[in-house]
Amino acid sequence: MIITLTVNGRRTELDLDPRTTLLDALRHHLALTGTKKGCDHGQCGACTLLVNGRRINSCLALAASHDGDEITTIEGLGKPEAMSDLQAAFVQHDGYQCGYCTPGQIMSAEAMLAEVAEGWPSYVTRALDDDPTLTDEEMAERMSGNLCRCSAYPRIRQAIGAVRDARASRTEAAE
Amino acid sequence: MDGQPQSKDFSVKFTMDEAQPRVLDRMAQGLLGTAMDRPEGRMKVTGTAPYAAEYRREGLVHGMLVRSTITRGRVTGIDTEKVQSMDGVIAVMTGGPLVRNPAQGTAHEAPAQSLPEVFYVGQPVALVVAESFEQARHAAQALTVTYDRADGADVDPATASDTETPEDDVLSQGDIDTAMKEAAFAVDTRYTTPPHSSAAMEPHASVASWTDGRLELHGSYQMLRHNVAELADALGVDEADVRIHSPYVGGGFGAKLGIAPEAVAAAHAARELGRPVSVVLTRPQVFEMTMRRSETTQRLRLGSDAEGRLTALGHEDWVSNLPGEAFAEPTAQGTHFLYGGDNRYFAQTLARVHRPCAGSVRAPGEAVGMIALECAMDELAEATGIDPIDLRLRNLPETHPENGLPYSERGLGDCLRDGAAKFGWDTRKPAGTRLEGDWWVGMGVASAVRVNALMNSTARVTLNPDGTALCETDMTDIGTGSYAILTQIVGEMLGLDASQIEVRLGDSDLPKSSGSGGSWGAQSCGSAVFLAAQGIRKALAEKLGVAADDLTLKDGTVTSGNVQHGFADLIDSPLTCEGTLNPGDTADAFSIAGYGAHFAEVGVHRDTGEVRVRRMLGVFSIGRVLNEKTASSQCHGGMIWGIGSALTEEIMHDPSDGRIVNHNLAEYHLPVSLDVPDLDVVLLEDTRDDEANPIQAKGIGELGIAGAAGAIGNAIYNACGVRVRDFPATPDKIFPHLPETD
Amino acid sequence: MRPFDYSRADGAPDAAAKAAQGATILAGGTNLLDLMKLEVMAPEAVVDISRLDLTGITPTEDGGLRIGALVTNTDLANDRTVRTQYPVLSRALLSGATVQLRNKATTGGNLLQRTRCPYFYDTGAACNKRDPGSGCAAMTGCNRILAVLGGSDHCIATHPSDMAVAMRALRARVALESPEGTREIALADLHVLPGDTPEVETVLQPGEVITSVILPPAPPGRQAYVKIRDRASYAFALVSVAGIVAIEDGRITEAALAFGGLAPKPWRDPEVEAALIGQPAGPAAAEAAADVLLADAKGHGGNDFKIPLARRTLKRALRELTEATS
The missing domain is CATH 1.10.150.120 ([2Fe-2S]-binding domain)
Structure with a gap:
């Protein structure tokens, strides 16, 4: 299915298996691997990112549910040469x-x-x-x-x- | 490397046969020991440091392991047909090189490859490979595996029929039974600790690809030279045909010492399919398919004279492992040399059980052995009426109580005394007398000790004419600070600012190091880097026709006599030296260990028995401190592991089939931030262990956990008068015994 | 996770219609996705209701509060009216999970979350709830976190919610919508005990969707939520007590007590409250109430401790509710 995410200010269209979590969409489909998978069950927090400004566990979110949402990941905060x-x-x-x-x-x-x-x-x-x-x-x-x-x-x-x-x-x- | 080969090789091979001069103290740069930020820190905080699962390859496919759902028996069939027809499924594999469990640390050979035989619930029995992660996961879940079950497999160490009590491990000195009978005060007590999981935040992950018959594997491993051998052996290929990359490791704690099932599966599948394959363990699989720390039952016997001087010391323990595994938790390792007492008895019994494999988890031995020993010492202090710190100080032997060896640097007494003063130990009240609001409050102390080991290690250092340097070794940084301390050693020796130094780690094609584990990485690999840098200094000295000791290297300049040179004045091409360190005679001539003291203050709820750690202080004596920041962070980590083993952590095995019931991070309770107060860590200043290695440093990655839980257990007793002997000290172990307060 | 058809509901009636045809409703997903990944739940169709307009917290005519089914746990805990009028609910919510999870988890989803029994989560283990008739591995297995009240020979799962415990003490009602229409039931009647059909957890009919939870006006008295767990935060309750108690002249005049961690549903027993009414506030009243609460309690080895722990937690909660504030 086709969904649109705005990640760190950049709008992207993705064609995903509906089973794809927001976390895996970032890691496997957008090469944004700064968001980590520690447990994949909402039990560790390694996958925390912001959706429309609020923090969530991206492993317990279907990417499809977040069609159109604004996502902020660690890559959106700063870069090695310009850290937040x-x-x-x-x-x-x-x-x-x-x-x-x-x-x-x-x-x-x-x-x-x-x-x-x-x-x-x-x-x-x-x-x-x-x-x-x-x-x-x-x-x-x-x-x-x-x-x-x-x-x-x-x-x-x-x-x-x-x-x-x-x-x-x-x-x-x-x- | 660019440039011409050096005409003369200044590489250094060194064996640690005698105490070494404190060469590093004569250096001028002032970088070593400082609280320098980690050079790789910017990568970590921006999410740009790549971990194993994050390597993408053209045509990469995903493998998912399938677990056994039986305890013991044989796989008789795998219904590959059903899943082969699913979307995206490429292959279903079983048998072959798939391994039963990970290799033990430093095994250097493949672990058991037992399929179709099954030895525990959770054992890998097959691998499903599909185009996407989602497809592989579902196909693995849908795969039907049939078994021929063997009934009656032992899963409980307490009732296991197959046990071993190796004679070699029994130590009987004097006559402990008589000594206990004749002792003025005697404590004969039993403690139990549950199995623990390393639970590193990064699940085990491997991305494998083959090019011209050579395997390249991005994995998450601690000891690459051993991992290459283990993987090659498992796959039936030459070590030369295996290359492993682990530049970033998301936590190890022993779980990534030996090659694990996902690496073998990924490499095997990639070879069979001719495509790159990624296999990442799910969190439940991390619990089941990698190492657990064995549960222990421990009997402590302490007998003393009227002044609290030990006359008898016994430490027996019961642990478990899978059939065929050589590892047995070295529970009493620290007890052998920490305290005196002429009449001593040690024995270990290993039960063979069908639970997931037992192996090294942070500080194998002391992590759990010291809980029992230090709580038993507290019981003896209570029995004798002697202050627990005083009791410990009275029992520090002059020499190793079993073999008479002298101790190398041993700061235990200072740690106990300095810590007592800093913690306000003199305000400690008698047990069960300090009620503040709804909380009983108390303090506890414990000694910390961790054996120190040096391992063969080689490193290569290159100095460039422009004043930059490169340090290369297959060493890993598992969060311990290798990148930082190796940068600092190079900088200190060659007079360079940290910004001029690049440290390359985690590539098995680089010079072979000790790897990370057993708290030996910093000192072993650090010594190799030190030796390589010494070679460079010698080469520079020779160019100037002076002795290396007469050179002052600082801020990119070389000063000899009154003359200052730039590196470009002395070398016109890169200057490369290897340093190789071998352990030697000092390891046999001295008892070498890291020491410390833990102090804890806890509150115990007067109704419901929850324990909250309010304050904690650790004072450690570890020889030279290489980086004040990363060293104290290691201490924090150890102490918090102590909080976990004291209060929250426990693998639960089903009593009938041995499975790990709580194989997830919701029910296996790692401490969370709210469990942890602000911690105070003191590293004794200006300590050097000249017998340990040429850089006079000792391990710190594990010392912080040793004894920490004991201090908390003792603080619980001091708070409310309840002696917990079965850890973790969850509310149910405490509230039934609380004094009435209504 | 098996493949499924994903669709987004365009309104509660649409969601109910799809659910009536067998679709599983996805709201916050914090428990459903967890279970789908393990294939403990394997729906063929998922209908996403997360963007429906069920996010209001509005006063009711009688002075109570109507909470939309999709109000997140965070928004409910933060709501100023909830914080001042129903602090037990705010406290219960804040004691559960983490900020990340509460930002996602919804009011309706929280009520319908499944047990945390480890055998329910392990598809390789026997579980009558997941696989009716397969047996209950928990009965003789690791049952530390499982039920001592309300269980059966077939299932001793506990309901893991904190929020629902507070809502039971507050006498909440639940509004439902289905293709057949709407109805309102007491939260007390939403969950059913396992008996010999542990796979049936609620009275919801196929196609029935929770649209809101209604709280009656806040009762008089002090409110408290006491939760005992195995670590300081981010752990399910071993035992929890939601209490609302009013006192006049040293005697308890009104009491509402609900318990978590003990039973397959948020537990409330009117006789426990009756044992308190009219009694002088103090340990004796607490002991008497605990006697009533635990008269039929039954441990299974690993969870035996919950029985005395429930007594102590009740005492502690009552002390918090009745002692003069310092």
Whole structure:
């Protein structure tokens, strides 16, 4: 079947077996292999990407269901010679080891920063009626959908925390 | 390589027969040991680092393995006809070179090829190849396999009829029974640990193609020189006809030490079909078709005098593996030399069971053996009333308690003392006395120890006249930091900025290294690179007519006496040297190991018994630190594996057929971010192990896990007074024994 | 995953018509695709309803809330009215899965998700739910996460939802649409116990589609969701309790309690609540309620611990609901 995806701003038409997941469409048909397959069952988060700005597990999504959607993958955030702030922070803070879960971690983190700004609560948010602040515990809960077997969790959170702070001070400076 | 061959070969072959001078400490660049960012980091964070499954070949087709659904018996038929007619299906293959399970680490030969015989649920029995992944997956699921079942196969180690207690592994020194009877304090206790999975985030994957009779395989492997031999043997071809690429490995932890079923299947199918074939294991297949860590049952006997000095130490263990596998979890490996005690007893019993293959998983031996030993030490501390740190310090032997060998660098005492001060150990309360809100809070400590090994390793370093350098070896970087530390060693030795150095790894055609595993990669391969760089320094020195030690190499310049040269002044073509390291006499003359101490603070819920780790500190003594950042990241990893083995991780085998029931990442519980507090890691400064290797560094990839779960188990006891002896410490192991608080 | 015909529904009636002809409904897909990949479910036709206009959260005339079947778990948990009026629901949702999954998973899909029994997921194992008559490997196998209430000799699967547990405590109703028309049932009546037909999990008729969930006005009292699991996050409940309790002068005046992880459906027992009404808030009341809840509980070895754990979780939840806030 023919579907259209806009991936990292580029519109592409694909002729796919209906069984093709969004993840496999990227990896097998668009040569965008930055999005990783760790479990193929929504249990690890390595395949996290953004659909219309929201993070999902692309392994549990049929490409057909996302006909016409805007997809952002790790390749859309930055390049080796021009990394995004989060990507650079992961390098600086050693927020990875083997690197396989890393694109998913970064996509998840990018979404998380926006979610907190929009006031989304989490399981560890004390008062549901308040807007949450992104403490280390909040980050840990909100990033728990991204497994890292190398277990870089503390440094992943440090990297994200650094970007949270840097973005906040940029916003303050702008105000 | 371009340029003319050197007139004289300055390659260095070296055997580690005696303590070595600290050459690296005399270098001037100041790059080694720093917290340098990983040079390949930009590739990883942008998704541009290619992992095995991501290599595309013209005409690539997809293979999917089919698993056995019986425990023991024979495959009697495979209904290929039904699936052959499905869209896109190209071939169905069975038997032939397909392997029963992966090769054990460093096996250097093919693993068992048993088809049509089946030995466990989940064993690969066939491969289906189709044009697309979706077609191959469905055809594999639709394939009907018929079996002749053999009933009554043992799946439970506790009741298995076939067991072995090798005499060679029994150590009986003095008289432990009498010593236990006469001890002022005695602890005789049993611990059990469940099977674990490596569960690397990247599933095993191989893309195979043949050109002019030579196999090229992009795989995810840790030890290429052994993997080439294993794959060649499985396929019946010469090693020279096999080339493996593993420049990026998405986690190994032992699971990718030996060639695994997907590589053999991909290579076989590619040869048969004359097309490139990709085989990627599904996550359940990773659990079933690759290695698990054996479950263990351990009996610890500790007897001491009135002052807590050990007089008796016994560590017996029971583990399992498939019939025919040589590997047995070396459970008590660290216990042999950590603590004293004249009367000692060790024995291991291996049960043959029809469960998926057991093999090396991060820190085989100490990862689980140290849980039992360190919790038993805590029991002894409780019995004697001696502080657990003090008890450990009183029992550090002068020399190896069994063979009398001297220790090389051993910072355990410092780790325990420094850690206690940093952690605030003096604020620890008696067991079951600190209730904060709904949580019992307590602290625990454990020693960390991991044997240290050096392996043969060769590397090639090339210095170019323009001041750039290339370092080549078949070494792998499985997340450990090989790219970083090898860059740093070259930079330090040759006086180069990291940006001027390229490190090429993960190609079996490059000089053969130790590979990654057993915590020996950094020191073995790092030493080979160091030796090759020494050769280059010698060659430069000879050009100047001085001794290599009289050269100062810094920031791309060579200084001798008061004269500074650029490399282009000294060489007009690339200068290449190989360095080869062999282990030698120091390995037999010294007891060489990495040491450390773990401190944990946990909360235990007073009603429902969940455990949350609140703080954790690891202090480690590992000889020279090659990169402060990657080394401490390795420690984080180990400590978090400790959290997993203490609290969450357990492979569950069906009691009747041995299958792995929770063969997925939803039910096999790796720790998630919320399970992990911010961790504190201290690497003791200025430590050097002169007997270990010429760069004075020891392994760190596994030390961090050794003992970590023990510290957590001990913290649970200190928090709520419940001694967990059956890990993981899930709520059901704790809440029935909690004190009443209402 | 077997080949299937994919189509997109152009409205709820279209979806119902296709479902009546045998198509399987795809909404968020977080459980269906999981099962299709393993061929535990192997539909020949899939009708995608993910873009239907069933995404509203709107007040009802009587002061309750109507939640469209395609409202994502995220949007429901984030909704300001839910957070303030029905915090137990928000908490339950946030305790389940991960942000990535909640962004995809829908309200209707969450109610209809299948059990996490490992034998149900393993097509090489006996399972009466997946393959009626094949037996139940879980009964004598690894049943740590399985049911101690409401099971049968044929099946001890648990319903894995957190959201549904909170909704049961909130007395939710479910609106259904089929080619025959619409109807509304109590959530309590949606799921059925396995008995000797564990393959039948709900009262939905062929072609019946969930279009919304209706919450009555929020009951008085405090609300809490307590979930016990094997790791700190991203794990299914061993035991969970959704509780709403009102107290006057130290005595419990109203109580609604529903339980997850214990049974094939979100579990609620009016007698448990009756045991609490009129009692002074405290451990004795909790013990009495637990006695009622667990009177018929039956373990199967690996899950025996759930019985005492349910008692303790109930006590813990009641303490949270009745202790003065500090």
